[in-house]
Amino acid sequence: MVTESYDLVVVGAGPAGLAGAGAAGQLGLRVALLDMAERIGGQFYRQPAAALGATRPQALHHDWDAFVALRGRLAAGRVEHLGRHHVWAVERDGDGGRGGPGERPGGRRGDGEWVVHAVVGEDGGEGGEGGGEGRRAVRVRARAVLLATGAYERQLPFPGWTLPGVVGAGGAQAMLKGGLVRPGKRVVVAGSGPLLLAVASSLASAGVEVPAVIEASGYLGYARHPRALAANPRKLAEGLTHGAALLRHRIPLRTRSAVTEAYGSERVEAVTVSRLDARWRPVPGSGRRIACDALAVGHGLVPGIELATTLGCATRSTADNTLALRLSSTQETSVRGIWAAGEVGGVAGAQLACAEGELAALAIAARLTKPGPYAGPDPRRPSGLDPGRPARVGQLLSRRARLRAFAEAMAAAHAPGPGWTDWLSDDTEVCRCEEVTAGRIRAAVTDEGARDARTVKLFTRAGMGWCQGRMCGAAVSCLAGDGQPPAQRRPLAVPVTLGALAAEGPGCGQEPSRSQT
Amino acid sequence: MTSTPDVIVVGAGIVGAACAHYAARAGLKVTVLDRGPVAGGTTGSGEGNLLVSDKAPGPELELALQSAELWRELAEQLPRGVEYEPKGGLVVASDEAALTALRTFAAAQEKAGVTVREVPADRLPHLEPHLAPGLAGGVHYPQDAQVMPALAAARLLRASGAELRPGQEVTGLLTGPGGAVRGVRTASGVLHAPYVVNAAGTWGGELARLAGVLLPVLPRRGFVLVTEPLPRVVRHKVYAADYVADVASDSAALQTSPVVEGTPAGPVLIGASRERVGFDRTLSVPALRRLAAGATALFPVLAGVRVIRTYAGFRPYLPDHLPAIGADPRVPGLLHACGHEGAGIGLAPVTGRIIAECLVGGQPPLDISPFDPARFEAGGGA
Numbered sequence A: 001m002v003t004e005s006y007d008l009v010v011v012g013a014g015p016a017g018l019a020g021a022g023a024a025g026q027l028g029l030r031v032a033l034l035d036m037a038e039r040i041g042g043q044f045y046r047q048p049a050a051a052l053g054a055t056r057p058q059a060l061h062h063d064w065d066a067f068v069a070l071r072g073r074l075a076a077g078r079v080e081h082l083g084r085h086h087v088w089a090v091e092r093d094g095d096g097g098r099g100g101p102g103e104r105p106g107g108r109r110g111d112g113e114w115v116v117h118a119v120v121g122e123d124g125g126e127g128g129e130g131g132g133e134g135r136r137a138v139r140v141r142a143r144a145v146l147l148a149t150g151a152y153e154r155q156l157p158f159p160g161w162t163l164p165g166v167v168g169a170g171g172a173q174a175m176l177k178g179g180l181v182r183p184g185k186r187v188v189v190a191g192s193g194p195l196l197l198a199v200a201s202s203l204a205s206a207g208v209e210v211p212a213v214i215e216a217s218g219y220l221g222y223a224r225h226p227r228a229l230a231a232n233p234r235k236l237a238e239g240l241t242h243g244a245a246l247l248r249h250r251i252p253l254r255t256r257s258a259v260t261e262a263y264g265s266e267r268v269e270a271v272t273v274s275r276l277d278a279r280w281r282p283v284p285g286s287g288r289r290i291a292c293d294a295l296a297v298g299h300g301l302v303p304g305i306e307l308a309t310t311l312g313c314a315t316r317s318t319a320d321n322t323l324a325l326r327l328s329s330t331q332e333t334s335v336r337g338i339w340a341a342g343e344v345g346g347v348a349g350a351q352l353a354c355a356e357g358e359l360a361a362l363a364i365a366a367r368l369t370k371p372g373p374y375a376g377p378d379p380r381r382p383s384g385l386d387p388g389r390p391a392r393v394g395q396l397l398s399r400r401a402r403l404r405a406f407a408e409a410m411a412a413a414h415a416p417g418p419g420w421t422d423w424l425s426d427d428t429e430v431c432r433c434e435e436v437t438a439g440r441i442r443a444a445v446t447d448e449g450a451r452d453a454r455t456v457k458l459f460t461r462a463g464m465g466w467c468q469g470r471m472c473g474a475a476v477s478c479l480a481g482d483g484q485p486p487a488q489r490r491p492l493a494v495p496v497t498l499g500a501l502a503a504e505g506p507g508c509g510q511e512p513s514r515s516q517t
Numbered sequence B: 001m002t003s004t005p006d007v008i009v010v011g012a013g014i015v016g017a018a019c020a021h022y023a024a025r026a027g028l029k030v031t032v033l034d035r036g037p038v039a040g041g042t043t044g045s046g047e048g049n050l051l052v053s054d055k056a057p058g059p060e061l062e063l064a065l066q067s068a069e070l071w072r073e074l075a076e077q078l079p080r081g082v083e084y085e086p087k088g089g090l091v092v093a094s095d096e097a098a099l100t101a102l103r104t105f106a107a108a109q110e111k112a113g114v115t116v117r118e119v120p121a122d123r124l125p126h127l128e129p130h131l132a133p134g135l136a137g138g139v140h141y142p143q144d145a146q147v148m149p150a151l152a153a154a155r156l157l158r159a160s161g162a163e164l165r166p167g168q169e170v171t172g173l174l175t176g177p178g179g180a181v182r183g184v185r186t187a188s189g190v191l192h193a194p195y196v197v198n199a200a201g202t203w204g205g206e207l208a209r210l211a212g213v214l215l216p217v218l219p220r221r222g223f224v225l226v227t228e229p230l231p232r233v234v235r236h237k238v239y240a241a242d243y244v245a246d247v248a249s250d251s252a253a254l255q256t257s258p259v260v261e262g263t264p265a266g267p268v269l270i271g272a273s274r275e276r277v278g279f280d281r282t283l284s285v286p287a288l289r290r291l292a293a294g295a296t297a298l299f300p301v302l303a304g305v306r307v308i309r310t311y312a313g314f315r316p317y318l319p320d321h322l323p324a325i326g327a328d329p330r331v332p333g334l335l336h337a338c339g340h341e342g343a344g345i346g347l348a349p350v351t352g353r354i355i356a357e358c359l360v361g362g363q364p365p366l367d368i369s370p371f372d373p374a375r376f377e378a379g380g381g382a
Ligand SMILES: Cc1cc2nc3c(=O)[nH]c(=O)nc-3n(C[C@H](O)[C@H](O)[C@H](O)COP(=O)(O)OP(=O)(O)OC[C@H]3O[C@@H](n4cnc5c(N)ncnc54)[C@H](O)[C@@H]3O)c2cc1C
Pocket: A011, A012, A013, A014, A015, A016, A017, A034, A035, A036, A037, A041, A042, A043, A044, A045, A085, A086, A087, A088, A148, A149, A150, A151, A152, A153, A169, A170, A171, A173, A174, A195, A198, A301, A304, A341, A342, A343, A344, A349, A350, A353, A493, A494
């Protein structure tokens, strides 16, 4: 197999990956930027597919200038963008760099080499028939890897959540930005987290009626972190903008409430909104119906860290009960040579993702271009960053500290309360792929002695299906009562066809194809 | 805890569950300890093939034949199912040389009591319509069957009425004057019993060390591939004839001749690789590639099918590839039931029966001297 070699492979072309790849390219590294999507942008700068011929995609983005700047740096740094590359694993290279060190800055081998395995092709979609045909396996070799794979949405099931018309809140946003499609005419926005306000305001701007935003937490939690709030005027302004948009469109925000049931025959026709107590248990008798033809619901984001956990990278629990990567002050994971930026290190939004991507690039460039047999002084101290740009580094470090503090405060405020499982009836399907109900899971716990999510999965198949527990993971761990954030161990980060896997061997692959940025 | 049990079983995998089940049926009061949950060890990270087809005549095949009968009984007795499926195995040969070797192997197995049916090349499509064309022939083994290991362990334990204590790691063995076992020590205290059964699987060597005896159980890693759900394209357990050579091999290198099978839930399972790399969970792309290549060579239709997950487990193996089953002559009161390598699910019921007979002083259902736990002691037995 002909394998392309780079100094740095960046996985994920969202804000973090774009910032990292652009900065590293400008620092003289040979960089490849891989993303499963055809176009760069990730979740925040999601672009409509070219075929849709959108003339003003920026209409849905309030930070389009920043995106244009990021795109410019990619071009200036001659970053190779490899779109439609679904990375399924990153592996330590067995024989330490067959690629030949000749063309590298510094002209020496790195600490180790990495092989990034991907399949190239269209998005497989949800278990679609024959979607695996025509994909081909490629390998890309790198001296360092920056993981910037973002996050996915957390769902907490409720009776009726499988009805057509119930969509993810982030998913609704992505539909608007990426496909310019509205999920419905009258859309209730529900769940928890700051994304809900952004979604409601985008929907309203796109002409959708939003009868209410239903937020499970009280927002009072923010008051416990006044310093983090005061230090983040831009975040506050953003919140206020969305708040103002809600006011302008007369959208009521109901806190301490949740959609506890959705109804409809063909698709959703109405939802019940109940008040929640401090533990998120629905208050009996508080239910009120709201008519709608779609529901956009989500309970925050979960870092997408499976490529890293397969490599053995250490994780930490976040305040809202997810796992994020444990990172050094220079964005390196616990596995030397594997770096990470953006939501994978804890959900904190696009601005922080950009700062972290750039910090990682500076640190990677400092490591890879350092002459001499070892990497110099302690590479985990900020002094391991490029010494030539102290002012920039200082600026990025303080921005990171400020935004991280803000994100931690928000995560704590929006952490799901333990009582939410009370709104599940025994016949509510929890695992949609394998059709496992809450009652079946409860029986595995009470009758069969399962006390953790893994055992529940073994006994009931919950989480074994197509989505590999990304949809039901949070719910299954809560029902199992194991008190841990759901494990993010998925040795295959994306599905791979047997044919592509079988062709993985030496001498039987092809060179990666390139696509335009 | 109300009163002292008659026997403590260490390990709530399939083997510990079977020991608890048959000991309880023999009238003993059993407590099962595990440092994790039920089936949290190798039992929850392997497959559930109950195979006689891969075993050469000898002590392991005798165990397998008896166990196959016991599994059939258990499947009927257990109140809630264990997903038992007597689907049969099909071993195929790609060329004449392999077919000749397979025929010889099958003839010897038949003499030892295995039901074998040769399948000529032109009949293969009747058994497996999607098999690759051009195979030389095969042998059908109707006794091969299937269970769901984790459910089986949980339901055997529950049916046994044994007391289960998950989350309790055994950190020491209590012995009395004369060295006889008196119980175990755990993080939360001591538990007394006159008998302790080591059903700690791949970690059985460590438990033996706590008792001061040598039992060299080592891990042998295996990966399994799981595809997206499909309508039934594979009906039996199908594998290529070189598998048999791999099982008995002493090489530490990777060897794969994967068993391919469909499951009632839809996914096709492909497993498993065999490597001796210690307890290393790192994803091995070469292992996955060889599994995929083996499966698509047998069933070309699978090439476009997506693998949605893979997992690894560590088979417990002993140097001579036979388990340790029975009383330890070096430590009175200590019994071993571990080291079943890639056949622990299949061999669990017969192991449980042997242990129960040893505990009550009965007659084991077959000659157990090949499984003597002391056989690796320097200057000791076989
Ligand atoms: C559905 C959704 C909608 C969102 N909408 C908004 C919004 O409107 N406003 C807002 O402020 N925040 C939004 N967010 C939050 C968003 O995560 C951040 O604002 C920001 O985009 C994070 O940047 P990032 O670079 O860390 O990750 P992302 O922008 O998520 O980028 C990650 C990229 O990695 C790629 N990727 C992941 N895994 C692989 C793989 N295995 N192989 C190849 N490529 C891979 C993805 O295709 C994606 O392009 C949304 C999040 C989600 C999940």
